[in-house]
Amino acid sequence: MTPVTIIIFGASGDLTQRKLIPSLFHLFIKRKTPRELFVVGFGATPYDDERFRTHLREALNQFAAYPFTEEEWALFAARLRYLQGRYTDLADFKRLGEMLRALEGEKGNRLYYLAIPPSLFSSVVDLLGLTNQLVEDGGWRRVIIEKPFGTDLQSARLLNQQLHRTLKESQIYRIDHYLGKETVQNILFLRFANTIFEPLWNRNYIASVQITVTETVGVEHRGRYYDGVGVLRDMFQNHLLQLLTLVAMEPPASFNAEALRNEKIKVLSAIPTMSEEEIVRYTVRAQYRGYRQEKDVAPDSNTPTYAALRLFVNNWRWQGVPFYLRSGKRLAQKQTRIVIRFKEPPLSMFPLPPGKRMNPNLLVLSIQPDEGIHLRFEVKAPDTLAETHSVNMEFDYARAFGLSAVPEAYERLLLDAIQGDASLFTRADESEMAWSLLEPILHTWEQKEKPALAFYEPGSEGPVEAERLLEQDGEVWL
Numbered sequence: 001m002t003p004v005t006i007i008i009f010g011a012s013g014d015l016t017q018r019k020l021i022p023s024l025f026h027l028f029i030k031r032k033t034p035r036e037l038f039v040v041g042f043g044a045t046p047y048d049d050e051r052f053r054t055h056l057r058e059a060l061n062q063f064a065a066y067p068f069t070e071e072e073w074a075l076f077a078a079r080l081r082y083l084q085g086r087y088t089d090l091a092d093f094k095r096l097g098e099m100l101r102a103l104e105g106e107k108g109n110r111l112y113y114l115a116i117p118p119s120l121f122s123s124v125v126d127l128l129g130l131t132n133q134l135v136e137d138g139g140w141r142r143v144i145i146e147k148p149f150g151t152d153l154q155s156a157r158l159l160n161q162q163l164h165r166t167l168k169e170s171q172i173y174r175i176d177h178y179l180g181k182e183t184v185q186n187i188l189f190l191r192f193a194n195t196i197f198e199p200l201w202n203r204n205y206i207a208s209v210q211i212t213v214t215e216t217v218g219v220e221h222r223g224r225y226y227d228g229v230g231v232l233r234d235m236f237q238n239h240l241l242q243l244l245t246l247v248a249m250e251p252p253a254s255f256n257a258e259a260l261r262n263e264k265i266k267v268l269s270a271i272p273t274m275s276e277e278e279i280v281r282y283t284v285r286a287q288y289r290g291y292r293q294e295k296d297v298a299p300d301s302n303t304p305t306y307a308a309l310r311l312f313v314n315n316w317r318w319q320g321v322p323f324y325l326r327s328g329k330r331l332a333q334k335q336t337r338i339v340i341r342f343k344e345p346p347l348s349m350f351p352l353p354p355g356k357r358m359n360p361n362l363l364v365l366s367i368q369p370d371e372g373i374h375l376r377f378e379v380k381a382p383d384t385l386a387e388t389h390s391v392n393m394e395f396d397y398a399r400a401f402g403l404s405a406v407p408e409a410y411e412r413l414l415l416d417a418i419q420g421d422a423s424l425f426t427r428a429d430e431s432e433m434a435w436s437l438l439e440p441i442l443h444t445w446e447q448k449e450k451p452a453l454a455f456y457e458p459g460s461e462g463p464v465e466a467e468r469l470l471e472q473d474g475e476v477w478l
Contacts, residue, residue, distance in 0.1 A: 002139055003036035003108045004418060005100055009124055010115035011041025011052070011082065015146070017059035019177075020115065023410035025060060028079075029072045032415055038103050041082040042096060052082035065408060087120045093127040100133070107138030111417055114145050121145060122162035129166035144173045144417055147238050149426065151229070152442065153435040160428045173417050174426040178239045178336075180409030180416075182397070183367040185424070187246045187338070190365070190373065197363075198251070200342070202317045207360065208475055210339040211243050213327040217334075218288065218458070219305070223296030230303045232285075232438055232445075235327040238426075241268070241434045243367075244323055247338060248313050257422040261430060268433040270315040279444045279451075281472075284308040286454035286463040288330040302453050304445070305329045308466040310473075311437075322473060326466060330458040336367035339478045350388060359390050362478060372396040 006024065008016055027033045041052055057073065083099055085092030100110065112128065114121055125143065128134050134141045145163075150156030163172055178184055191197055200206070213235055219226040226234065245264040252259035274282065285304035292301050306328030313323065340363040348358050362376040373395045381389040416424055444450050454463040461477075470476055 001034065001036050003038060003104050004034045004111065005038040005040060005104060005108055006111045006113060006414075006418075007040045007042060007096070007100070008113045008115055009042050009087065009120075012043040012045035012047065012055070013115055015115045016041070017056065018063050019408065019410045020113065020414070021056050022060060022063045022065065023408050023414055025064065025068070025073075025076050026066060026408070026411055027415055028076050029066075029068055033418065038079050038081065040096075040100065040103070041080070042085055043082075044084065044086065046084055047082045049080065049082050053077045053080050056080065087116060088123050088127070090127060090130060093131045093133070097131045097133050104139075109139040109418075110141050111414075112141075112143045114143065116146075118146075118148060118150070118159070121159065125163055125166050134166060134171070140171075140420065142171050142173055142417055142420070143167060144175050144413075146175055148229070148233060149174055149238075149431045150435060151233060153432060153439045156432050156435045160432065164428075169428055170422075172428070173422060174428075174431060175413055176238045176242055176424075176426055177409045177413065178367075179242055179424040180411070180413040181367060182407060182409075182412075183365070183371045184243065184246065185412075186373075187243075187365060192251055203319055203321050205342055206321055206340060207343045208322050208324065208341045208473075209244075209247060210324045210341070210478055211240055211247070211326075211337075212339075212477075213239055213243075213336045214331040214462075215329050215334050216331060216459075218291065218330045219294050219297065221295070223294045226305075227297045227301055227303050231305055231307045231327055231329070232442060236307065236309070236325065237434050237438055240325045240327060241437070242426075243338060244311070244313075244325065247340075248318055248323070250317070255423075257425075260423050261427045265427075265430055265433060266315075267313060268430065268437065270313045270318075271311055271437055272314055273437060273440050274311075276440075276444050276448070276450070279441050282310040282469065283441055283445075283451065284326075284454060284463060284465045284469050285445055285451065286328070286456050286465065288328075288458050289455055290458060291330075302449070304453065306331075306454075306456060306462055306466070308462075308469050309441070310469065322475070324470060324475070324477075326462070326477070328456075328462055332459055332461050334369065338365040338367070339363075340365075341475075341478060351385070358388065364478075370396070371398070 008020060010016060024039060028037065047055065083096055085096065114124060116124065150159050191201060245267045248267045249263040250266065252263045284307060286306040287303065288305050291297060291305055292299050308326040311323045311325065342361040344358050344360050359378060364374040366372050366374065375393045376390050378388045379391050381387040413424060454465045456463040467477065
């Protein structure tokens with residue numbers, strides 16, 4: 001059996017200890033990884049193999065989602081190696097190549113994971129190419145790249161050009177951990193594995209779609225990074241637009257990577273870019289009070305920590321249906337959810353109090369926390385003549401499947417990359433198209449400072465301007 005080696009650049013960093021190693025370990029003890037598996041860490045920290053293993057064992061004590069035995073850890077630890085090196089040094093990459101050949105023998109499959117700053121992506125890939133580590137002679141070679149994929153359209157295109165100098169597009173796996181979440185993948189199954197929803201999934205029955213991703217935490221230790229990025233680059237270009245494409249896409253011809261990604265591209269291409277007038281009227285940018293006092297944040301920073309947008313998908317299915325997207329930090333709740341609001345009945349035959357309207361049906365996809373699906377519909381209240389009452393039908397992951405925790409998104413994504421399934425990874429044209437939609441908004445916000453930066457209190461529901469955004473259409477955040 002051809003061995004599989006996973007090489008992690010940035011192996012002493014936070015992502016490796018919090019997500020990558022726990023996920024690989026869980027896959028290993030579930031026997032989902034290949035039998036011949038090696039994990040090689042590459043980083044600047046002066047570890048040897050044993051110190052690296054000790055470091056990761058301490059991380060597992062804190063971040064492992066499931067209990068495990070010392071025997072399981074010992075079997076996994078024996079597969080761990082570490083090489084201290086610099087990300088711009090040809091000699092260190094030659095040493096890495098020699099180490100890998102000694103581990104694998106005659107041939108091996110390799111998955112390189114770039115858990116490093118984006119500024120180092122092209123350097124690392126170029127050096128891997130110069131040392132012949134990406135040549136697929138007897139085994140496959142794949143590279144996982146962490147977000148952000150550029151900071152605007154120009155930088156995204158440049159990054160793709162740099163990567164394509166050495167790699168084929170089929171070898172590049174741009175990771176967005178949101179797509180690895182069980183609840184996100186379930187959007188496709190809800191839509192296409194059930195005949196009751198798809199006939200209603202269009203402008204004839206759906207009034208609006210709301211996509212919300214909010215956090216209770218602030219920037220914490222990421223002030224230096226976040227202050228140069230902001231919420232639009234950090235959350236919308238990847239997470240929120242990815243969720244939008246899954247909700248709005250047409251049924252793919254088959255459940256494979258290219259078919260799925262082609263349909264997502266069609267959605268993005270159907271979203272019209274906003275004019276300056278539309279940006280001023282239908283976008284909100286805001287900052288939580290106290291952000292400018294955070295560590296490594298400029299005292300006069302105008303970086304938004306909250307944003308809300310109204311977008312349309314101009315195709316046959318969705319023409320005229322608004323998609324409202326919002327995301328922010330230091331808010332009242334941590335939640336990721338999608339709310340599908342159906343249209344009200346065209347005529348109410350039931351007596352309603354003056355000014356009261358029939359409650360619309362809602363389909364709520366709760367991505368996190370409290371993972372599940374909720375359908376709100378109307379029933380007659382007992383012991384009344386004709387009074388309606390809203391009730392919910394609910395599906396809850398924990399109750400339905402007896403799970404103490406939904407599997408970590410990185411588990412699914414790492415396994416897919418090992419197996420060569422790119423369905424849940426972003427293609428180059430998809431990344432660039434997402435940037436092309438957001439670039440006019442970024443330009444208007446940053447160059448023309450329109451609309452004015454709003455402010456909101458930490459722990460609140462967000463700025464009042466976000467409520468006014470929906471009030472223009474007679475809507476409210478649900």
